[in-house]
Amino acid sequence: MIEYLLSFSKFAVLVNIGALVLYQFIAPKKTAFTIIVFITILLSVIHIGLEIVLFKISENETFSPLVKHLWYIGFAASDFIAVSLCAIKCKKNNLKLDRVSQFILFTYLAFGFIQLVRYADRIVIKTDVLGDVYSSIIPALNLGVMVAVCSSLIITLFYFLERIIGTAND
């Protein structure tokens, strides 16, 4: 499971980096989408680092309760900070959020609140009923973000090729 999560996260980072580079090549301008994808990449790298560090710490049983706190709170806080950063940056630059950007930010907000709900469920009220939901919804949301980034890129690529073909015909 751990290997799966890490490999999926790494794959998502690679896809996002590829998408950002390609997007900058075909539409070289600063948009809300590019800012959000860039911050998403940074966030994914931070998450991967956090996962690795927490798994290492959890090997020592003395620190395992600390890992439980850091896991949920760390991920939730980083998601919220990333969304706030994106929103502040876009507002500062008067960049309008397109639908894909809105979706990505909304997904990260959802990530954060899911982490908090799971934290309350597992650590605060100790009911532990959301384990299955949590383990299936997080990869699903990750996949959703990846699909959104790729579909936006494909649409942009389509318009780019259309323009190139149009220019060649002229």
Added chain:
Amino acid sequence: MIECILLATCLILGIFSVVRYISANRIDSKKTISTDKLTDSYAAELFLESLDVNLKYSDAKEKEKRAIEIFQENKAVRDLNRTNIVKYKNIIYLKKSA
């Protein structure tokens, strides 16, 4: 106790990010942007958007070109414009008069 404090702190951070997200979604560039900061390409984009012309994924130059074409095709639009065809005041004026 510490769990509750952590949860509450993170919840406040979450609420803050939701507020920022809503605020970013409600950007009304036409109201907030100053004319000094408005580039021709951005003005063109606002103008095309106001006319529901879909050039969302086109580049800035193409948008400017299309905005100019629309201005030139439409006499009423052209008459309204005296000096710069894609400047902020004209766009707002056009939008109001539409």
